[in-house]
Amino acid sequence: MSTSEERVCPYLGAMNGPDTYWPQPSPANRCYAFPAPTPITEDEQERLCLSGEFSRCPRLQAAQMAYGQRYPAPARPQTRIWPWQTRPMAVVVGGLITMGILLVCAWALVAYQTRGFRPASAFATSTPLPALTATAPVGTPVSSPTMPAPPTDTPTTIPTDTPVPSPTFTAVIIPTLPAETPTPWPTPTPFPTPVPRPTSTPRPTFTRPPTFTPRPTYTASPTRTVTPTRTPTVVQYAVQLIASATSAQVQAGQTATFNVTVRNMATVPDNVVLQLFPAVMSGWSVRLIVDGADKGAGPVTIALAASGTKTVSVTFTVPADAAVGSAGEAYLSATSQSSATAQASLSLTVSVKE
Numbered sequence: 001m002s003t004s005e006e007r008v009c010p011y012l013g014a015m016n017g018p019d020t021y022w023p024q025p026s027p028a029n030r031c032y033a034f035p036a037p038t039p040i041t042e043d044e045q046e047r048l049c050l051s052g053e054f055s056r057c058p059r060l061q062a063a064q065m066a067y068g069q070r071y072p073a074p075a076r077p078q079t080r081i082w083p084w085q086t087r088p089m090a091v092v093v094g095g096l097i098t099m100g101i102l103l104v105c106a107w108a109l110v111a112y113q114t115r116g117f118r119p120a121s122a123f124a125t126s127t128p129l130p131a132l133t134a135t136a137p138v139g140t141p142v143s144s145p146t147m148p149a150p151p152t153d154t155p156t157t158i159p160t161d162t163p164v165p166s167p168t169f170t171a172v173i174i175p176t177l178p179a180e181t182p183t184p185w186p187t188p189t190p191f192p193t194p195v196p197r198p199t200s201t202p203r204p205t206f207t208r209p210p211t212f213t214p215r216p217t218y219t220a221s222p223t224r225t226v227t228p229t230r231t232p233t234v235v236q237y238a239v240q241l242i243a244s245a246t247s248a249q250v251q252a253g254q255t256a257t258f259n260v261t262v263r264n265m266a267t268v269p270d271n272v273v274l275q276l277f278p279a280v281m282s283g284w285s286v287r288l289i290v291d292g293a294d295k296g297a298g299p300v301t302i303a304l305a306a307s308g309t310k311t312v313s314v315t316f317t318v319p320a321d322a323a324v325g326s327a328g329e330a331y332l333s334a335t336s337q338s339s340a341t342a343q344a345s346l347s348l349t350v351s352v353k354e
Contacts, residue, residue, distance in 0.1 A: 012045075237265075246349065248349075318352060
């Protein structure tokens, strides 16, 4: 992990999963310190989650108190989500790449039609050779030698051709052949019409009637019906937390109260353990009120009938010197004593307004 990623809270992740996060304050970031992802304000991300001061985060400290066995956080790869990975930037980059490919193809087509992809050296202009000037050689004149007279031709007598006798032709008489008389084809004889063979009628077969055998009478024995004495019942334990509101805004020095209904979803009575995990700044106070009694942060055990409900209250007391925009948060958990897997949790948030 790089130095910049060591300054990021290990429980910071994007809304679609804890394996990625936005490296700048963004509404898409979430806190995964508790089982349920929690939205974080951009001011908290800048001051705590992304500045290396996440160890001072009240939410992280509350999670350490509630789930101490999960801390410190195991090393896990985190992937930043850069702006160019978003869909609009991917479309722009893909368009630029496509335009570049089209320009290269157009240039190649023009070059092929004009030059035929010949190298530049093939188009070099040849340098003309210098014109040659005929120069008569200057020298001492030499006298031409005297040629001897040609010999006189002696006439020769050509022999006369001997005449060849002409060949004698002998007449040959070609005999005349008599004309052929065509012989007529014989008239075809038609085939005789086939006569169908008579069909024989089968002789009827004698069938002996079957011998009647009386069917024996069967008396069914009475069937014994087994009636179960008891039907086994499988109990499934479940707990539910219902709040009319999970967030509120108050002024400094005021108190915000949340009413939460605890419901036993099982078909048998059950005991439910309630506990409060506050994540607030110094000077804030968060209390759990059961049957009008202040139980602090708990734990408190309440008895619920089958499918029964009970309403409890969670109060936030904001100090008078609280800054505008600051916020406090608390997590209320409910666990069945009959089944450890039957759990429910609820996040309550209070912010300071002007």
